[in-house]
Amino acid sequence: MVVPLKPLDRAKSRLSDTADDGLRPGLALAFAQDTVAAALTCPAVRDVVVVTDDALASRELTALGAGIVPDEPRGGLNAALAHGATVAGAARRAACVAALNADLPALRPPELARVLDAAAAFPRAFLADAAGLGTTLLAASGGRELRPFFGPGSRARHRESGAVELGLDGVDSVRQDVDTGDDLRAALALGVGPHTAAVAARSLITEQ
């Protein structure tokens, strides 16, 4: 499993309506910690590799059990994911490699397991985000290349690239990425992990 994470001081700019400049880096880290911890707890996930240049996030996510890969070749999100997938796949001759956004604080391991199990039936498959425009997970099986097209509007681009869209119900926690204040409130309503819950409580952010 490959998880991309940009430097915390630049992350989650669209959350500025709900969290100010002083708060966003801590929230972005908490989202990543809850995402990575849930993925590591999922029996279907053998290991988690985080592609990041952020020193604090590297320390905290290593402590959870993730591996860290530097953000290379510095060509943006998809280049970083392709690099991470190559490193992760080469390291363990992975049967299946998947990219997962780092902003899924409500992620539940059994739901992630269902998505990965469904994805394994196809050469490449993806899950659309809760908003219906983006992607939260892209998987490639049988040693195939991941070919990620994440970014705004990525659902359409992943479809056009030939990846199969997974039409699963009951996997809301895997779809609920957090870009805006409304997304954060929706994630809190689903139930977030302990890191995000603690930051939200300290900052008086609630689901209302």
Ligand SMILES: Nc1nc2c(ncn2[C@@H]2O[C@H](COP(=O)(O)OP(=O)(O)OP(=O)(O)O)[C@@H](O)[C@H]2O)c(=O)[nH]1
């Ligand atoms: N390693 C790496 N990760 C990235 C890069 N750009 C985005 N990401 C990560 O990709 C995932 C999806 O990105 P976005 O949802 O756009 O997150 P974001 O860039 O923090 O949010 P905004 O500032 O609001 O656009 C998040 O986990 C980001 O941390 C990049 O250039 N390198």
Ligand SMILES: C=C(OP(=O)(O)O)C(=O)O
């Ligand atoms: C990177 C993505 O996330 P966002 O919707 O947050 O841009 C994506 O959906 O591909």
